[in-house]
Amino acid sequence: MFSYKQLRSRSRILTSRVSEGMFFLRRFVGAPRQVGSVMPSSPYLMRAMMDRIDWDLPLNIAELGAGTGVFTRAIVGRMTSGENPDEKLNGNLMVFEIDPALKAIIEKEIAGLVVYGDARELPQIMESLSVRQLDYVVSSLPFAVLPPRMTASILDAVDDGLKPDGKLIAYQYSKHMKPYFEKRFESVKISFVLRNVPPAFVYECSNPKKKK
Numbered sequence: 657m658f659s660y661k662q663l664r665s666r667s668r669i670l671t672s673r674v675s676e677g678m679f680f681l682r683r684f685v686g687a688p689r690q691v692g693s694v695m696p697s698s699p700y701l702m703r704a705m706m707d708r709i710d711w712d713l714p715l716n717i718a719e720l721g722a723g724t725g726v727f728t729r730a731i732v733g734r735m736t737s738g739e740n741p742d743e744k745l746n747g748n749l750m751v752f753e754i755d756p757a758l759k760a761i762i763e764k765e766i767a768g769l770v771v772y773g774d775a776r777e778l779p780q781i782m783e784s785l786s787v788r789q790l791d792y793v794v795s796s797l798p799f800a801v802l803p804p805r806m807t808a809s810i811l812d813a814v815d816d817g818l819k820p821d822g823k824l825i826a827y828q829y830s831k832h833m834k835p836y837f838e839k840r841f842e843s844v845k846i847s848f849v850l851r852n853v854p855p856a857f858v859y860e861c862s863n864p865k866k867k868k
């Protein structure tokens with residue numbers, strides 16, 4: 657049985673998830689190929705993505721295509737002790753979201769976090785922050801439906817930015833990107849998360865070939 661307080665807090669979480677979902681759906685209707693999904697990722701997909709990361713801090717992480725911030729919140733939570741809301745991150749987190757309305761949601765929620773725009777700007781942002789190499793890139797970008805030149809230039813930036821033993825952790829709704837990832841990475845492991853709308857494939861891509 658839940659107490660009245662627990663029920664109120666659960667209903668508040670549910671209400672905010674529903675309004676976040678409705679907002680996201682409206683952004684999808686406005687730009688389906690850019691947003692690439694009808695609703696934010698589920699907690700199951702979020703955990704599957706976060707579990708691919710060895711949280712041996714400090715880490716340099718880039719998150720691409722943050723949407724309403726489902727993964728951003730999880731990453732920030734893992735890069736801090738969670739005890740003090742003003743606490744600095746243990747490492748560097750560069751978050752990218754091209755939709756200004758979604759970008760604004762995250763910046764409003766996570767005080768002090770700067771959200772950058774187009775993921776193609778990753779090299780310039782790394783340079784401006786003096787971040788030489790990334791441990792992880794966490795991507796939600798709908799690579800399969802983005803313009804092919806945009807996908808290629810983002811993947812070039814990811815290859816260039818990652819450490820030789822760095823990883824790209826990405827989810828996709830199909831196996832369309834498998835050969836493209838295999839061309840660029842020594843190892844590509846795929847797992848499947850059923851409890852997401854739609855169900856998703858999680859790609860763990862290790863050791864960029866360019867760095868060999």
Ligand SMILES: C[S@@+](CC[C@H](N)C(=O)[O-])C[C@H]1O[C@@H](n2cnc3c(N)ncnc32)[C@H](O)[C@@H]1O
Nearest residue numbers: 691693696697721722723753754755774775796
């Ligand atoms: C499938 S949604 C994922 C949102 C969120 N990470 C989640 O999992 O719920 C993909 C997001 O990538 C963003 N996006 C698309 N192209 C982008 C680009 N070139 N740079 C940065 N973000 C981009 C879209 O606006 C959208 O919010």
